[in-house]
Amino acid sequence: MDKKGNFLKGALILSIAGAISKILGALYRIPLARLLGGEGMGLYQMAYPIYTTILSLATAGVPVAISVLVSRRETEGFNGDSRRIFRVSLMILFALGLVLTLLIMQSAQFLAVKVLREPRAYYAIWAVAPAVFFAGLMSVFRGYFQGHQWMIPTAVSQVVEQLFRVTAVLIMAYLLFPRGIEYSAAGATFGAVVGGVAGLVVLIVFFWYFQKQKSSEKLLYSPERSRDLASEFIRLAVPVSFGAVVLPLVQVLDAIIVPGRLMSINYTTSQATALYGQLSGMAAVLISLPTIFTISIATSLVPAVSEALANRNQQSLNDRINSGIRAGMLISLPCAAGLYVLAVQICDLLYAAPEAGIPLEILAFSTIVLAAFQLSSAGLQGIGRPEIAMRSLLVTGLLKVIFNYSLTSIPMLNIRGAAIGTVLAFGIGSTLNLFFLNRYTGVRYETGRLIKLTFITVAMGVAVKMSYGTVVGLGLHSHLATLLAICIGVAVYAALLLLFKEFDLQMIKKMLGRGD
DSSP: TTTOHHHHHHHHHHEEEEEEEEHHHHTTHHHHHHHHHHHHHHHHHHHHHHHHHHHHHHHTTTTHHHHHHEEEEEEETTTTHHHHHHHHHHHHHHHHHHHHHHHHHHHHHEEEEEEEESHHHHHHHEEEHHHHHHHHHHHHHHHHHHEEEEEHHHHHHHHHHHHHHHHHHHHHHHHHHOOHHHHHHHHHHEEEEEEEEHHHHHHHEEOOOOEHOOOSSOOOOOOHHHHHHHHHHHHHHHHHHHHHHHHHHHHHHHHHHHHHHHHTTTHHHHHHHHHHHIIIIIHHHOOOTHHHHHHHHHHHHHHHHHHHHOOOOOOHHHHHHHHHHHHHHHHHHHHHHHHHHHHHHHHHHHHGGGGGGHHHHHTTTHHHHHHHHHHHHHHHTTTTOOHHHHHHHHHHHHHHHHHHHHTSTTTTTHOOOOOOOOHHHHHHHHHHHHHHHHHHHOOOOOHHOOOOOHHHHHHHHHHHHHHHHHHHHHTHHHHHHHHHHHHHHHHHHHHHHHHHTSSSSSHHHHHHHHHO
């Protein structure tokens, strides 16, 4: 076990686990929807936003805070503090998770009747509540392992958690279906609890193995008290957790603002709803796919930056931040180009709704600014300044609401206005993050390499556009032509990266953990 393994290797491991989890999470909804129908899925979906919002508020910052503190203390030689941080965090999350679980159970009736105005949602809310407790404990273990730059436990537990969750969702929903649709939906939400238990068991096993490996080490402690460590943990965790709630709230506001502003320029309710569905339910889903990889890179980057800072190694800090940004751009730039060039064709292929390509053409560029935002936020979290990333996210959320409100009501833009608003808001947010990251670390961004990557991406985009037109001109069906053009684009991009030495043997070695 290479506990100080390269963060690119960690990012690769988390990316694979994230992709598997996403695929499982997408596939199970097909049989579940067939079983529950629209009404049952509605009850199922009503409980989940409540659960995820409370979960994000309580635990989103935990892995980040623990990984920063553990990485810093290990680098300073205070390995005993790492265990104290783990124990203190576990006690805090145990108590917080228990309180929140009981609070959700106690409030389930009120939430169902008064907030959701659907009394049958009570069972689904009550059933999912214990998942908050187990998810909180898992976040502590994951943060501890990430602080040691060992990403395998997080990755394995994610896949096991999702596998058990998906299996339990389908089995419980099926078994309880004869009792009524509300009980079946509750059985489905209880799958999150089963997944949480399974994931926690996996992490406990890894923890036992990890401690056994380190049993011969002499523990060294800093003069800091456990109370001080707890205060530092809370200071780092709270901004990230509050920041995690901003985007879900903005999405709720979007669901109100965008259709309303479309109707203000004489779209019917049906038309406005359809356009919003194309933006949020089709185009935005495609934009979220590259984030599987960029979030994984960001997760690995946090402890790597923290370690370099604790070592006072400016060169290592500079290299790690730039390697993270470069890896993120290697993924997000071609994704943006491909989604822009083939926006209409991809939406026709996947959704049989080519009109969804209209907002996708613009929204495609958000993959770049989203990646920049995630990676720069990770850098700020790694240096112990998560409050700056949170402020940038608050500014981004506010700007997104303002832009969406003003631009969507311009007739010539309509739904494009909301897409433009997203790109502009995250563009400004990522610029703020990058500015402050440079200010506090002195990092020198590799702008020359990023410009080179941009030119490579443009060349790839031209090749994709030309190949699609050529293949269609030869009489091949549009769907096949789209797939062939994507394959050609991947090949051209890979060839250009190798030609210009932007993806070489050294980077491959780093991703496999065989390089420095």
